[in-house]
Amino acid sequence: MSDSITAFSDTPIAIVTGGSRGLGRNTVLSLARRGVRSIFTYNANRAEAEKVVALAAEAGTKAVALQLEVGEVSTFDAFADQVRGTLGDLGAERFDYLVNNAGVSHHNSIEKTTEEEMDTLYRVNFKGVFFLTQKLLPLIKDGGRIVNLSSGLSRIVVPGSAPYGSLKAAIDVLTRYQAKELGGRRIAVNAVAPGAIQTDFSGGMVRDNPELNRQVAEMTALGRAGEPDDIGPMIAALLSDDNRWVNAQRIEVSGGMAI
Template identity: 45%
Template sequence: MKKKIALVTGGSRGLGKDMALRLSEKSFDVIFTFQNNQQLAESTLKEIEANGGKAKAIALDLCTLDSLEDFVSTLKEVLSSDFEGGGLDFLIHNAGMGGTIPFEQATEEQFDRFMNAHYKGVFFLTQKLLPLLNNDGGIITVSSGTTRFVNPGYSIYASMKGAIETLTKYLAKELGPRGIRANVVAPGPIETDFNNAAIRNNPQLKERLSSLSPLGRVGTAEDIGGVVAFLCSDDARWINAQRIEVSGGINT
């Protein structure tokens, strides 16, 4: 039986890496993107393959959208040569960038970069990949707990994620006739290298955020990947157009 194929953007490290690993454990073939660190991508590939999985990595920089057409062409070639010409079953939008930017200091250049990476890139990459997305598959987009609670300095980032959450409802409605589900996973504070490892490198911030959770800690990448893998399973076939916050109950 042919395995299902999932594409994870930003899958070479952090949350995306754990998503790729968890999907592989559930017998998915995985294609993931990386921005520019080939060494990290190779390391993730080896880890998946060491566990008996199959994966491929393709470079993609969503900060500049000029590369989308080339990426789609490369993806088609990879699907044809390495995956028996099959289409994608699940598209997971995880790639992104962080930055704590006070509202009064935000520049148009910063706004445009965040817009491309977190919203415009997601919008048009999804559009371009629709012909490759199999019926009865799904789209999962990573948002943020900061669309529900406010973290100063995240006005640009959270605004883009709020737009993604609205877009997801429209995708669910418009792609529903094809059996394609669309959902959002919204992590709370996670200790990774995201945003220059802001939580990992700041014990005071980590302690403050931990105190806001009933579970008394911040999250890890391993707290998120399994949720995404579940949403790609048949057990989640009736979950659609939902925002699922995975935050340990922060600010409850």
């Protein structure tokens, strides 16, 4: 019995923000299929989070959903305490992988973007990533791994995406700094930059707009828009020991958009 408990406690644990929907959900389930347990966050939809918990259980792996608004830095100390308690429930003191996935979209011109819109983007898509990672560093194992979600829009210039793309470019730079500063702890940090993916992100504009979907397919070498299953398994593979020597990289997963 003690041997089985020890084996279970040695099973890797990931923290995935925004894991109740879209790419975060797919990442949690892709990790589950590899036997990785997850603590994932959701913003407001507890019912969807519970569905992910159930699907992970069907895959034979434990997942725990915790509520978090990633744009509210003042709540991060309490969240870290929740994580610490949840790790204890899972028979662990530290976790192995952090996936900073949660984010908000934005589509507006430079001329029309408001200060409020920019502040929201900054709080969620950059400030939240920076400080949540900071708060969780004492709990991540030496030799662990971090993946920050960037975007194809940090490379591909699409009018109306300047604020969003610029802050995702900041994530690319932050990733390299994190890799350098955390190298002494053997923590590898990489950015994954999805292209246009058919999810409910941005109001489902790629998934639900046939004309936009066609345009994306035409500018993509592999001839279609991306799907969640193109991203989650890639992130899970990147976190695996097979990719232990990949560090400080921005890896675009777009099927070859705009090349």
